[in-house]
Amino acid sequence: MSKIKIIIVDDHLLFSQSLSYLVGSFENFEVAGIYNNGKEFITAVKGGIKLPDIVLLDVNMPIMDGIETMKWIKQNHPDQKVIALSVNNDEDTVMRMITNGAKGYLLKDTDPKNFKEALEEVYSRGFYYSEMVSGYLINKLNNDNKIVLKEREIEFIKLACTEKTYKEIADGMCLSPKTIDGYRENLFHKLEIKTRIGLVLYAIKHKIVCI
Amino acid sequence: MSKIKIIIVDDHLLFSQSLSYLVGSFENFEVAGIYNNGKEFITAVKGGIKLPDIVLLDVNMPIMDGIETMKWIKQNHPDQKVIALSVNNDEDTVMRMITNGAKGYLLKDTDPKNFKEALEEVYSRGFYYSEMVSGYLINKLNNDNKIVLKEREIEFIKLACTEKTYKEIADGMCLSPKTIDGYRENLFHKLEIKTRIGLVLYAIKHKIVCI
DNA sequence: ACAAAAAAGGGGGTATTTCCCCTTGTAAGA
DNA sequence: TCTTACAAGGGGAAATACCCCCTTTTTTGT
Numbered sequence: 001m002s003k004i005k006i007i008i009v010d011d012h013l014l015f016s017q018s019l020s021y022l023v024g025s026f027e028n029f030e031v032a033g034i035y036n037n038g039k040e041f042i043t044a045v046k047g048g049i050k051l052p053d054i055v056l057l058d059v060n061m062p063i064m065d066g067i068e069t070m071k072w073i074k075q076n077h078p079d080q081k082v083i084a085l086s087v088n089n090d091e092d093t094v095m096r097m098i099t100n101g102a103k104g105y106l107l108k109d110t111d112p113k114n115f116k117e118a119l120e121e122v123y124s125r126g127f128y129y130s131e132m133v134s135g136y137l138i139n140k141l142n143n144d145n146k147i148v149l150k151e152r153e154i155e156f157i158k159l160a161c162t163e164k165t166y167k168e169i170a171d172g173m174c175l176s177p178k179t180i181d182g183y184r185e186n187l188f189h190k191l192e193i194k195t196r197i198g199l200v201l202y203a204i205k206h207k208i209v210c211i
Numbered sequence: 212m213s214k215i216k217i218i219i220v221d222d223h224l225l226f227s228q229s230l231s232y233l234v235g236s237f238e239n240f241e242v243a244g245i246y247n248n249g250k251e252f253i254t255a256v257k258g259g260i261k262l263p264d265i266v267l268l269d270v271n272m273p274i275m276d277g278i279e280t281m282k283w284i285k286q287n288h289p290d291q292k293v294i295a296l297s298v299n300n301d302e303d304t305v306m307r308m309i310t311n312g313a314k315g316y317l318l319k320d321t322d323p324k325n326f327k328e329a330l331e332e333v334y335s336r337g338f339y340y341s342e343m344v345s346g347y348l349i350n351k352l353n354n355d356n357k358i359v360l361k362e363r364e365i366e367f368i369k370l371a372c373t374e375k376t377y378k379e380i381a382d383g384m385c386l387s388p389k390t391i392d393g394y395r396e397n398l399f400h401k402l403e404i405k406t407r408i409g410l411v412l413y414a415i416k417h418k419i420v421c422i
Numbered sequence: 423a424c425a426a427a428a429a430a431g432g433g434g435g436t437a438t439t440t441c442c443c444c445t446t447g448t449a450a451g452a
Numbered sequence: 453t454c455t456t457a458c459a460a461g462g463g464g465a466a467a468t469a470c471c472c473c474c475t476t477t478t479t480t481g482t
Contacts, residue, residue: 012298012319014233014326019225021232087223087298108223115225152430163409165467178432185470195439196468198374200411205422211415363458376439389460396442406467407440 004123005032005050009041009069010058010085015108019056026116037061038069051080054122057102059086059093067093070100081122091136092206098137104128147190154208156183161200161209215334216243216261220252220280221269221296226319230267237327248272249280262291265333268313270297270304278304281311292333302347303417309348315339358401365419367394372411372420 006023008031010016020031032052035041038061045051055073059066066084073080083104084097094105103122106115121128129137149157152173159169166184170177188194191202203209217234219242221227231242243263246252249272256262266284270277277295284291294315295308305316314333317326332339340348360368363384370380377395381388399405402413414420 013322014230014296014317014319015226017323018229018233021236022225022229025232085225106225108225111224112228150429161408161412163404163406167467175430176432178434179430181433181469182431184468188469193374194469195374197372197407197411200408201372201422204415211412361457378439387460389462390458392441392461393459395440399441405441 003028003030004054004119005030005052006054006056006119007031007033007035007041007052008056009035009038009061010056011036011061011063012058016058022112022115023119026119029119036063038064038066038072041069042072045077051077053081054119055080055082057082057084059084059097060088067096067100070097070102074101081126083118083122083128089132090205091139094133094136095140098129098133105130105133107132149208153183153187156180157187157199157203157208160184160196161203161211214239214241215265215330216241216263217265217267217330218242218244218246218252218263219267220246220249220272221267222247222272222274223269227269233323233326234330237330240330247274249275249277249283252280253283256288262288264292265330266291266293268293268295270295270308271299278307278311281308281313285312292337294329294333294339300343302350305344305347306351309340309344316341316344318343360419364394364398367391368398368410368414368419371395371407372414372422 006029008016008019008023010019013036016034016036020034023029023031033044033049035044038057040063041055042064057066057069061069066086070082070084073082078101081103082101083106084094084102085106085108086093086097087108089107097105104118104127106118110118118128118130155173156169159172164172166180167177170180173180184196184199187199191199193199193202204211217240219227219230219234221230224247227245227247231245234240234242244255244260246255249268251274252266253275268277268280272280277297281293281295284293289312292314293312294317295305295313296317296319297304297308298319300318308316315329315338317329321329329339329341366384367380370383375383377391378388381391384391395407395410398410402410404410404413415422
């Protein structure tokens, strides 16, 4: 019986190379390729490489990150099994990967035993959702009051995360200061915050801006 | 000739376990132990384990992070060779590790070849400073206008990164609002910022608060 | 197809908060 | 003793926050 093929996509060479040793040490598994970022992987797929049984996809990558890559995979190879790998467990990111079709989401501090289990389950059952992921899924069902930010609002938020005054922001967005006033108030209500500080904290927490 | 002994301290099990395979694959190197955080490692050292030739120390760890651990090592085993491992390359963190005695600072996206080189150099020459580190060292020499924040200022900054008004912050710190006024202005000058937003951004960037 | 609703832009006025200068007393250190 | 750090304050201009209101366009439901 041939081994289960794995492809690793991760920008941390030290990690991906090391991980390939770990995967290689498992019976029935073998690493079929290592790519440094989503772009490299997609280019390779377009170039005609054979898709593996499972892709191990890092979430935080510089060139083309996990979420973007996941979206592409979903569109072009919807049946491809992908396990997301990440150090961060914030609900936003986890849910975005899952809703884009990741079959599992593992933290990098996962025990190798667990990791192997996840690989096996994803291969045989098709998915592996840890307690964390299940928790988030239930959370999602219970209070699905998801906040939708419009393009123009995001633009405003980004500018609000600088030392510009609202007047300056208005100029920057070619709007009246009064309109900006409206944007602010809307967001304050929508996000349940009271001050511009709250807006900045929200923006950073939800990665609307990166610092 | 016996092999060069390495101890890995990293909270990401998947990484540390994998890395030990990589190190194991190098001639002349062997992994003598893996610990999940600084505390575990220090406890083991206090318990009398044999110190390795090189410690590979992750910087970002939950229980006892790389910087704290490095400080302890510097105090208690100043000759211990340590290579810091991290995903982030911000000057603050790098310099703090180096000034606390790290003999090298490697990013996790380092090429395994480079990694092996670093191990060898640290073992034989005693240190391995990448271009990045050298750059920061020179930077440090040129403009050594380091900003020192006092305890009370840090307290204030943390509160400024909330939706509290200065009045409320004053209450929280048992000071007059006017004193808070002074803190703010001092910091604005010292950090070359103009608004509380700038203060929040500074605090997050320099990890004074975490969100 | 057409009314209703939502989104986008703008306005007046006001209270509160932030920002910035300048001064004073006091305790601790060199 | 002189400096430095810390706490506190006065006064005022600017920015922020929070109401109320309006028009126009786009989207949506039926």
